[in-house]
Every structure is written in structure tokens, then in C-alpha cells.
Amino acid sequence: MTDDIVLEARRNKVAHLTMNRPGARNSLSMAMLERLHSEIVDLGRAHDVYVIVINANGPGFCAGHDLKELTAARAQADKGLAFFEETMAKCARLMQAIVSCPKPVIAQVHGIATAAGCQLVASCDLAVAADNARFATPGVNIGLFCSTPMVALSRNVSRKAAMEMLLTGDMIPADQALQFGLVNKVVTAGELEAATNALANKIAAKAPATLLIGKEAFYHQIEMPLVDAYDHASRVMVANMIEPDAEEGIGAFVEKREPNWRPLSADTHG
Known part of the structure; x- marks a missing residue:
């Protein structure tokens, strides 16, 4: 483990990006958003990379935006308005970079993927989840509707499934995420890495x-x-x-x- 917030490794034409803020549940701080965006753009241009996998260290995949960072910004003279605008703009930029990246991007999900973390899963082209994974867009529970996660979610699952997640904020288990179409495959936690690698390598073997x-x-x-x-x-x-x-x-x-x-x-x- 290092202090680097995103780790990169390449194996068999597959690049693995590992979010590395386990103590913060890999929340999408401003620095994390910027770093993931930079990595996705660079790997999209790399001639020796055919597929990208996004995974995470620690107990969960991604808990969404860094609420401590957002709360601290309220102390600014504008009550955080400029920081909030920049955060949402950089988040949207990252999600669009994943979609526009010329390489297929696969999410390897364990633990929780909530709010913008769920948005990250939905923005990836494919997703493999451990059976212990859970997903939610819980903003409605804290007075902050998950409007930007809604964009990716509503383009990847049925309207009623998306609205159920957005309006209730409930955590859904991996098998329900599979039923909704949010993920492609659910495997045991012990099989997660191997199953994701098998899918990535199968795709990387194509033209x-x-x-x-x-x-x-x-x-x-x-x-x-x-x-x-x-x-x-x-x-x-x-x-x-x-x-x-x-x-x-x-x-x-x-x-x-x-x-x-x-x-x-x-x-x-x-």
C-alpha cells in the first residue's frame, strides 16, 4: 500500500486502476476526480492498453463524493458555491471521459458503491460485482437528491428501477443490481478479481x-x-x-x- 490515491498496473494489455483511499472509502475528492480523469485520458491514448479495469483498495469500492471536503468548503465566503460547482463539473468530466474513452472500461466492485460511486459503476461499459457488493443513490436521505448519478443510472437501468433507487435511497444487493442491469455478473468475493480479469482478457484478445x-x-x-x-x-x-x-x-x-x-x-x- 502506498500514499498514491490511484495505483496503476498493466498486465496483458489490460490496465488496472486501483482507487487507494481506503480510509475514506475511496470517496471522490477533488484530487481523486482529477487523478482518475487524467489516468483514463492517458490510458485511452496508450497503444499497449486495450482494456481498462477500475477497482479499489479497502472495504468498499467508492462511497461517492467526499462529504467532509464538501462540508469544509461551506466555510468559504460564498458558502462553498464555487467549490461545489467545480466538484460537479469535474465529476461530470470524469464520467464523460469514461464513456468517450476509446478503450472498454470495466468496474470491479466490492463492498459499497454509493451516490457518485454508483454513478462511476454505471458510467463504466461493464461491471463485475462481488456478491457482497451493495449499491445506492442515497442522497434523498440527506436532503441532496442524486441528480448527477441519475444521469448515468437512468441510461443503464430501466426508468422504474432508476427511480426506485433515486426516490428511496435504499441500498440494493448485488443480485438486485444484476437484475436491474447495473452490473453484468455477480461472483463470490474470492472470485471477483479472477472473473474480472477473465472478462478483460477476453475482450483484450479481440481486434x-x-x-x-x-x-x-x-x-x-x-x-x-x-x-x-x-x-x-x-x-x-x-x-x-x-x-x-x-x-x-x-x-x-x-x-x-x-x-x-x-x-x-x-x-x-x-
Whole structure:
């Protein structure tokens, strides 16, 4: 354990970002928001990284914003207004950076993921949870509706499930988060790291340039009307079809051999 608030390790084309404020339940202080954003942007540009995993040290994944830091800001002349605005702006910037990152991002969740911590899970492309994980958007319980977590939550679970979480503030267990669609898989706590690594390595074995194309297209089309989404997806697929990886992949399938994917480079980087 070090004093660094985010630890980075790379294995088999997968980068692991570990939030490292266990004493504060990995709450998203201003420094944590800035550091996670910087890491996501840098790893998105790294040619030797195909997948990113976000996990955490300590008893829980992330308890949301640092309420002690926010409370201390109320002592300022503007009662914390400028600090609150900067915090929410940096949080939104981080969540959008995860979505716009050209690499798939996987949340590896144990313990609690509440408020902006739940938002972080919802913002990731995929999530694997331990069976001891619990999720909540509990702001309503302390007079602060989880409005920014609502943005990510409402885009990843059904409307009624999102409203139930937002209006009650109740903690939901991992199996209910799976039912809601907030996470992809629930495993025992002892299996969490291995299950997350297996998923990350499976994705990292795909054609990396194709992953870039696919993730960008997914988020682009999902906000469009149906007709526009099909027009956009059709253009993307045609462009993808003439890429060397599509030619190699289809050829390998026809010839019943393993494909030989191009590594990421300046030319293939998104």
C-alpha cells in the first residue's frame, strides 16, 4: 500500500486502476476526480492498453463524493458555491471521459458503491460485482437528491428501477443490481478479481481497432432516433468492412484459423 490515491498496473494489455483511499472509502475528492480523469485520458491514448479495469483498495469500492471536503468548503465566503460547482463539473468530466474513452472500461466492485460511486459503476461499459457488493443513490436521505448519478443510472437501468433507487435511497444487493442491469455478473468475493480479469482478457484478445470503432459507435447511436441510429451504424459498418482487421477476421473464419490482429498504432488509434 502506498500514499498514491490511484495505483496503476498493466498486465496483458489490460490496465488496472486501483482507487487507494481506503480510509475514506475511496470517496471522490477533488484530487481523486482529477487523478482518475487524467489516468483514463492517458490510458485511452496508450497503444499497449486495450482494456481498462477500475477497482479499489479497502472495504468498499467508492462511497461517492467526499462529504467532509464538501462540508469544509461551506466555510468559504460564498458558502462553498464555487467549490461545489467545480466538484460537479469535474465529476461530470470524469464520467464523460469514461464513456468517450476509446478503450472498454470495466468496474470491479466490492463492498459499497454509493451516490457518485454508483454513478462511476454505471458510467463504466461493464461491471463485475462481488456478491457482497451493495449499491445506492442515497442522497434523498440527506436532503441532496442524486441528480448527477441519475444521469448515468437512468441510461443503464430501466426508468422504474432508476427511480426506485433515486426516490428511496435504499441500498440494493448485488443480485438486485444484476437484475436491474447495473452490473453484468455477480461472483463470490474470492472470485471477483479472477472473473474480472477473465472478462478483460477476453475482450483484450479481440481486434483492438475494432473495439475502438464499436465503442464509439455504440454511444453515438444510442442517443439518436431509430432511423438516424441505423444510418449512422450502417456507415460505421461499411467503413469497418474495408478495414484490414475485418478482412483478416473474415478470412480467418473462412479458413478455420486464428486471426492475426493488428496492434494499435498511431494509424489505428481512436
